Amino acid sequence: VEEITELLSSLHTTGLIVFLKNNHTPGNSWVVARKGVLLTEVNGVLFAPDNFKEYRDIASNTGIISLYSLSQLFPQYSSDMLVVFLQYMELCQEISQDFLTFTNLMIKEEE
Numbered sequence: 001v002e003e004i005t006e007l008l009s010s011l012h013t014t015g016l017i018v019f020l021k022n023n024h025t026p027g028n029s030w031v032v033a034r035k036g037v038l039l040t041e042v043n044g045v046l047f048a049p050d051n052f053k054e055y056r057d058i059a060s061n062t063g064i065i066s067l068y069s070l071s072q073l074f075p076q077y078s079s080d081m082l083v084v085f086l087q088y089m090e091l092c093q094e095i096s097q098d099f100l101t102f103t104n105l106m107i108k109e110e111e
Contacts, residue, residue, distance in 0.1 A: 001026050020084045030081045038085055042074060046091075064095065 005026050012019035018032035032038060045056055046065070056073060071079040086092035 005029070018085070018088060020081065020088060030078070030084065032085060035085075035089075038077075038082075039089075042077070042082060042086070043089070043091060045073065 005021065008017065008019040008029070008031060009021070011017045018035050020030040020032065022028040022030075048056075050057075067079055067083070070082060074082060083092065083094065087094070
């Protein structure tokens with residue numbers, strides 16, 4: 001696994017692929033051989049203006065999309081992989097539920 005990881009990292013450095021390495025479990029890493037496909041299929045939908053046929057009303061007025069919504073919209077992809085890919089492309093950031101509650105972006109449910 002270590003040799004393959006080094007090879008994939010080398011291909012990533014040259015720009016031939018996008019290697020989304022899982023540092024905790026290298027066997028659960030992802031290789032994106034055609035990032036244009038993900039850019040078109042995922043980013044094209046997520047960031048489509050509301051007058052485009054690709055537009056889906058999934059983000060709240062704050063621009064926050066739940067992981068559940070992401071997995072429902074793109075069932076053909078691992079939602080974990082999509083998050084890592086979007087972070088790699090600097091198009092998303094994970095936000096903790098505590099932060100959302102603290103900043104009033106999400107109302108805490110009564111216990």
